[in-house]
Amino acid sequence: MIITGDDPEYIAFVKARLRDQFLMTDLGPLRYFLGIEVSSTSDGFYVSQEKYIQDLLARAALGDERTVETPMELNVKLQLTDGDPLSDPTRYRHLVGSLVYLAVTRPVISYPIHILSQFVSAPTTVHYSHLLRVLRYLRGTITRRLFFPRSSSLQLQCYSDATWASDPSDRRSLSAYCVFLGGSLIAWKTKKQTAVSRSSVEAELRAMALLTAEVTWLRWLLADFGVSITTLSLVLSDNTGAISVARDPVKHELTKHIGVDAFYTRAQV
Structure with missing residues (x-):
């Protein structure tokens, strides 16, 4: 059991009552x-999974000591038909499942694990080679921590992005975001969009809507914890078209096909 708080006398009281029962x-x-x-240090807290990574690498039994600089190559487009099917996909599924849990403290692998987890039902040799690349990246960065x-500060600053029509199998886009509370990274996600976006602006706007919902929930959660957020929560996007649509309610013909995402984002603002 984990007891949190900043009152040592009350924490001791709770522990004593628990020991009685x-x-x-x-x-x-x-x-x-x-x-x-x-x-814990005087400056703050470090969170990592170094031992977990060591155990994972031991189970993976990599045949070399190579490391790589990035968990996935740039502009990789994996498909179901790439490579030859694995005769026994058990190890692939086990490693991907372990990496999903590792993403709790290693947000940089969120994107490649999202991609690789889509092939757990029928992984191939090509998918497995990209999985090994993630493990080699972790081997070279095992000491990194959050x-x-x-x-x-108690200002929420949020970053949104999307890859338009990036999945060659169904041409759906990926949404991604990360949220900082002051200097602390507290939330991140990579998720395939539920509908096909017909433009990069639409894909980016859907990503902004996903992030807007997350920020709204975080503000409610912090309020429940007694943390008052009086400053604006900045939602940052690198797509000027999506920003323009989110700001301008007049562009009906340009945004009619997008549905409610533009209006939801604008309503929250």
Whole structure:
């Protein structure tokens, strides 16, 4: 059990009451929980999964010591028919499942794992080679950690992006976002869009709508925690067309096919 808070007397009181009712041992400050390592310093907290990665690499039994600079090559378009089917896909499925959990502290692998997880039903040799690349990247960056400073601003700053028609199998786009609370990265996601976007502007606008919903929920959640967010939450996008549509309610002919995403984003603003 994890007890959080900043009142040491009340924390001690809760522990004493729990010991009266349950057989339990106080393990002290949080250091390791479900494969996640937490270290505390005067500046803040570091969160990592170094031991988890070591165990994962041992299970993968890579035949070399190579490392790579990035988890996936640029502009890779994987398809179901690439390569030869694996005779036993069990290892592929096991490794992909483990990497999904690893993305809890390694947001940089969120995108490649999203791509590779789409082939778990029938993986091929090409898919497996790209999976091994992710493992080699992790081997070379095993000591990297997420940092959460003790003192930070309470402004939410959010980044949205999309890849238009990037999936060659169904031409659907990918939405991606990340959210910072001050200097702390607190949320990120890569997700295939549910509909085919007919322009890059539409794809980017759908990504903005996904992020807008996340930011709205985070503001409610922080309010429930007693954290008052009085500043504006910045939602940043690199597509001027999507920004223009989100701002301008007059462009009916240009946005009619997009549906409710433009209006939802504008309503939240």
